[in-house]
Structure formats: structure tokens, C-alpha cells
Amino acid sequence: MTETDKTGKTLPREFYLRDAREVARALLGQELVHEGSAGVASGIIVETEAYLGVVDRASHAFGGRMSSRTAIMYEEGGHAYVYLIYGMYWCLNITAQGVGTPECVLIRAIQPVTGLDLMRRRRHAEAGKRLANLTNGPGKLCLALGIDGSVYGEDLCGNVLFVRERPPSDSAEIVVSPRVNIDYAEEAIHHDWRYYFKGNPFVSR
């Protein structure tokens, strides 16, 4: 490893201070890590979606909506925006852009790396079950990583929840497509703001 090689380092603040679409793309292939009280669990990010704040009808911050839930999106990028969906699953977003620009990236799927047993226990998954089923969805990966409302607002530049830089893959091809399950979002339905690795078995659905 050379002095200029940042591989293995935690992604710095400036990584997140730009357009959520760029962040969503650049997060693919990086390692999401959660060091909880029960232990460490991590995985390679293989699927993301960008939410473009006030102008994006699919975003919780559309039209400048401000609440205790969306507040963290208005802070500096690189923080965890975690929310409960359907009353039972948590979703993890990483905020982007600077103060006052409420963009974020939904982490939709990861490929398990560290803490396989811990993740299986949290998901109540049998060892023989298909590994890909462990973390191939936003609700599933939060359960596996032990991410819930208590992580809301966590600084990704800290040592509890962060993203570790990995060497770029020369073979991974990125596919863009419309985002999943936003039928209510009218004109925003058709934006290709979902990103994933082509053919990767850990991508959702």
C-alpha cells in the first residue's frame, strides 16, 4: 500500500458533501461497518438509491418538509438518517450535501463480509439458508447489521457506523434504473436514481 492509497481508511467528510447521485454511485463497492455492543458486522454495498431532497417527490424532504424525522437531512452530509417503515422495518440512509440541502442515499443491499454468525442470529436465519437472502434489502440489512432508531443521526465519520474504502473492482459494472416502490412519486418515478452492480446475487428482489 502506497502513501496515497486510501484503501482501508474510513471515507472522509468531503466524500459525502456532494450530489446524492454521485455519493450513491461512489458508495457501491465500499464496506459499510457497524460496531455495535453485540459485535462488528459489515458488508460491501451493492445497491443504493439517491433521494434529491426538496425537488424530489419521493424524498421525505420534498418541498422542504422539516420534522424531527427529516431534521438530520438538513445537517452536514455523512450522518445516518434511519427511519421506521411499515411499522416494523428500519431503513438506513446516509445523508449527502452540506447544511441546508437535505439529500440522502438509501442503502438497499450489501454483501456480507464480517460478522456472518451475528447477522444470521439477528435475522433468525438458518446456516443452511441462501446467504444472499441475509442482506438483500434495506430492512434485511438493517436487521442483520443491528441498525435501528438508536443509530439515528450517527456521524459516519465516527467509529460506530462508518464506511471503509475498498479497492475499486475492475469488473463490476454499474446498472442504473428507476427507484423501487415509489409509485406515489408522480414525475419522480422515472428518474434513474437506483444504482447496483450488474449480476450481483446480493442485490434486492
Place this chain on the structure above:
DNA sequence: GACCGGATTGGC
């Protein structure tokens, strides 16, 4: 204060 519906998942 009431009501509606969801950035999901797993079971039938």
C-alpha cells in the same frame, strides 16, 4: 385529534 398510507418483508 382522527385518519391515511408507506423508500418492506415473508407467508399463503
Place this chain on the structure above:
DNA sequence: CCAATCCGGTCC
């Protein structure tokens, strides 16, 4: 295909 399950958003 559809229920689970609770909270934010909206409107009264």
C-alpha cells in the same frame, strides 16, 4: 396476493 404494525404527514 396480502397482512403486519406504528409513526409521520395532513387536514379538521
